[in-house]
Amino acid sequence: MVSSKALCFFVLFSFSAIALQSAFADHEEDVGLVMNFYKDTCPQAEEIIREQVKLLYKRHKNTAFSWLRNIFHDCAVQSCDASLLLDSTRRELSEKETDRSFGLRNFRYLDTIKEAVERECPGVVSCADILVLSGRDGVVAVMNQPLGGPYIPLKTGRRDGRRSRAEILEQYLPDHNESISSVLDKFGAMGIDTPGVVALLGAHSVGRTHCVKLVHRLYPEVDPALHPDHVEHMLHKCPDAIPDPKAVQYVRNDRGTPMILDNNYYRNILDNKGLLQVDHQLANDKRTKSYVKKMAKSQDYWASEFSRALTILTENNPLTGTQGEIRKQCNVVNKHH
Structure with a gap:
């Protein structure tokens, strides 16, 4: 028969083990932004994005400028969370459909890149990371001809936001007519x-x-x-x-x-x-x-x-760990939300 002291020790040990396991799980879930975040879950992610950027740039030169501008318009507004890519809903006007976003275009090419990544690793790579990495690789494309601009090492691990709020743009986004x-x-x-x-x-x-x-x-x-x-x-x-x-x-x-x-x-x-x-x-x-x-x-x-x-x-206030989500399509939040 198990003594009361032994039973008490077993219960305490079990709770301690669960607490430690939970702490380690939390640590593993949110490592923040790190270099080569997808090395285990989608090792080809950055290469796929880079190759897609090169391919699209050869076909449509102006795409590189669009990708670079996307970084400014997304990351400057609260967080690098791909909120720029969301469509408006019945309740909220999205960032990309305001006057301040006039001239932003070529979002369909980001969809093309997302689709290529999804074929390799479904539900793993965020639209926020795709937006940032395509902008980075676009810089490489246009900084020197032929392709060969300086490669900028960027951390990954961003997750996607679930809201796009047009009314906050003026608060965060610098304007060309401001002082x-x-x-x-x-x-x-x-x-x-x-x-x-x-x-x-x-x-x-x-x-x-x-x-x-x-x-x-x-x-x-x-x-x-x-x-x-x-x-x-x-x-x-x-x-x-x-x-x-x-x-x-x-x-x-x-x-x-x-x-x-x-x-x-x-x-x-x-x-x-x-x-x-x-x-x-x-x-x-x-x-x-x-x-x-x-x-x-x-x-x-x-x-x-x-x-x-x-x-x-690109490291401005990102969503990481269990924050946000990994969108299946970059222009809409996942259905369960």
Whole structure:
């Protein structure tokens, strides 16, 4: 017959074992963001994403710019949780369907990448990680031609959010018409310092800006800060004071190397050839001008600061462990929610 002391010891030991097991399980469930998070659960994940990016980039050059912009618009708004990719619901307008997200496109290509990953590892890799890694690999695609830009090691382990709230965008997302102080403050709240902000805005080196976003510098009067030669080109591309938002009216951000992410942007804005108000402020504000000059002189310095700042941005308040979910489709939450 088991004594009461032995029984008590057995019960206490059992509870201790369960508590330890639970503690270890919790630790295993939430390791946070780590390098090569999917090494055991989906070892081919990052390679699949990289190959899909290369394939899509060869077919559609502008996709790389879209993927890079996705990182800014998703990670700056509370968390890198792929909330940007969600469709609106009957109750809430989503982030991607607001005026602030005007010009964002090519979400269907992220769906293509997600489908390729799902075929290899169903229900394992988050849309948030796919969004970040495709943006990173897009940077590689456009920083040097042919493919060969600097590879930026990024941690993974993000999980997907279940809500996309349009009403919070203005609180978090820096705007091109805001003061440079506001832009620095919003990036600073994410842990990105002044040289990091200057470096990240170098993404304006590629892609294009729709006339809707820059006609205020041309009409009713031309902004005197603009370079006269550049004004002529801008007026040619944007002949209407109230452009049709559905029309394909835009100006290339960098006429010199429009398809390459490089430091030519900084030389342009020092020469008053920046399209957006924030570009002009960046080149003239005493807090940022010295960094603009330094990056205009050194591609390596800019690339180093860009990589550092992009890493910080992609690690902004992620969902990890058991938070959120792993969406089956990037545009909708899983049905059980």
